[in-house]
Amino acid sequence: xxxxxxxxxxxxxxxxxxxxxxxxxxxxxxxxxxxxxxxxxxxxxxxxxxxxxxxxxxxxxxxxxxxxxxxxxxxxxxxxxxxxxxxxxxxxxxxxxxxxxxxxxxxxxxxxxxxxxxxxxxxxxxxxxxxxxxxxxxxxxxxxxxxxxxxxxxxxxxxxxxxxxxxxxxxxxxxxxxxxxxxxxxxxxxxxxxxxxxxxxxxxxxxxxxxxxxxxxxxxxxxxxxxxxxxxxxxxxxxxxxxxxxxxxxxxxxxxxxxxxxxxxxxxxxxxxxxxxxxxxxxxxxxxxxxxxxxxxxxxxxxxxxxxxxxxxxxxxxxxxxxxxxxxxxxxxxxxxxxxxxxxxxxxxxxxxxxxxxxxxxxxxxxxxxxxxxxxxxxxxxxxxxxxxxxxxxxxxxxxxxxxxxxxxxxxxxxxxxx
Numbered sequence: 001x002x003x004x005x006x007x008x009x010x011x012x013x014x015x016x017x018x019x020x021x022x023x024x025x026x027x028x029x030x031x032x033x034x035x036x037x038x039x040x041x042x043x044x045x046x047x048x049x050x051x052x053x054x055x056x057x058x059x060x061x062x063x064x065x066x067x068x069x070x071x072x073x074x075x076x077x078x079x080x081x082x083x084x085x086x087x088x089x090x091x092x093x094x095x096x097x098x099x100x101x102x103x104x105x106x107x108x109x110x111x112x113x114x115x116x117x118x119x120x121x122x123x124x125x126x127x128x129x130x131x132x133x134x135x136x137x138x139x140x141x142x143x144x145x146x147x148x149x150x151x152x153x154x155x156x157x158x159x160x161x162x163x164x165x166x167x168x169x170x171x172x173x174x175x176x177x178x179x180x181x182x183x184x185x186x187x188x189x190x191x192x193x194x195x196x197x198x199x200x201x202x203x204x205x206x207x208x209x210x211x212x213x214x215x216x217x218x219x220x221x222x223x224x225x226x227x228x229x230x231x232x233x234x235x236x237x238x239x240x241x242x243x244x245x246x247x248x249x250x251x252x253x254x255x256x257x258x259x260x261x262x263x264x265x266x267x268x269x270x271x272x273x274x275x276x277x278x279x280x281x282x283x284x285x286x287x288x289x290x291x292x293x294x295x296x297x298x299x300x301x302x303x304x305x306x307x308x309x310x311x312x313x314x315x316x317x318x319x320x321x322x323x324x325x326x327x328x329x330x331x332x333x334x335x336x337x338x339x340x341x342x343x344x345x346x347x348x349x350x351x352x353x354x355x356x357x358x359x360x361x362x363x364x365x366x367x368x369x370x371x372x373x374x375x376x377x378x379x380x381x382x383x384x385x386x387x388x389x390x391x392x393x394x395x396x397x398x399x400x401x402x403x404x405x406x407x408x409x410x411x412x413x414x415x416x417x418x419x
Contacts (some may be wrong), residue, residue: 023349028343036088041331050171056090057164064157111309113260122251179317196322207385209336218374220344255308380410
């Protein structure tokens with residue numbers, strides 16, 4: 001995923017398009033992903049996490065294999081949209097698989113932290129490798145620039161296909177060693193399912209989804225355009241861009257691991273709010289500094305605080321919904337993130353194409369910090385969902401106590417009559 005953040009914007013410029021087309025292309029793939037999130041969640045819940053992962057990895061891998069074979073912008077747009085279909089099919093299954101095989105609380109949060117941190121460490125290699133291969137000065141002799149892009153797209157396709165196969169085999173292995181999951185459907189116990197009804201899950205998904213909607217719109221207006229903004233503002237070498245993203249991912253991996261370890265003690269919601277409050281401040285520093293190295297520091301820190309909350313967010317959501325509807329509930333939140341995210345990307349693309357702010361540099365200086373204010377606001381509906389679920393749990397517990405206490409006199413009376 002991180003490799004394409006470097007490769008795709010530069011590839012779009014190489015085929016004589018601009019940042020506006022790049023934004024439109026990312027938005028189109030995102031809409032395709034959103035359309036297939038719920039079908040992917042349904043496949044995951046009914047036929048297994050591994051099946052959904054394998055289907056998604058195969059479709060996404062095929063899309064990246066085809067990209068070097070097309071050259072005109074329209075063909076690139078259609079082909080890249082296919083990768084969004086694959087991402088939608090597999091996204092929910094990966095998150096749900098981890099939740100299925102961990103217990104709620106510290107174990108699950110820590111497991112999310114470790115898993116995401118390891119994945120982020122791997123992701124740190126992507127931008128550095130992409131920048132190195134594309135930089136003809138750092139790595140001469142490979143061939144013309146389009147051949148370099150072909151190498152990278154084939155690498156992307158191979159990695160995505162391997163992730164699909166790996167997810168399928170991992171689920172098969174877990175089914176042999178962990179009795180929680182059967183080959184056909186998830187086995188539920190009352191302790192695991194937490195007595196959540198479909199109505200409870202719908203409410204929780206909607207409120208978490210509202211928070212994701214706010215973050216998605218903000219993210220769509222900022223994240224796809226950060227690398228193009230840095231490229232236009234400072235004109236760094238491709239290898240410098242790759243190194244910048246790699247350092248950001250290494251920092252993010254460390255932060256993610258830290259959040260996975262401490263958020264249960266501090267409180268997941270509190271952890272999210274503290275980190276998200278820093279995001280707009282760091283973005284303001286990023287777009288106002290005239291020095292590349294100082295901008296790089298702000299970039300790395302912003303990337304970390306805006307994304308290192310995932311162990312806390314994912315674990316919190318998974319423990320608030322029932323296991324039987326876990327993948328579909330997660331799909332609802334991702335849909336509510338994806339559509340606004342792509343809408344934000346598309347809106348920015350239209351603004352840039354019209355030239356309202358005069359170009360991407362001035363646009364970023366004005367809009368990026370304002371858009372990031374949505375991050376701390378997004379925590380509010382999530383905290384409301386948790387509060388409502390806790391209140392329901394207390395009422396349910398009180399009713400159970402009343403019911404059990406009312407049955408005791410009846411049992412005593414029956415015993416006395418028998419005597």
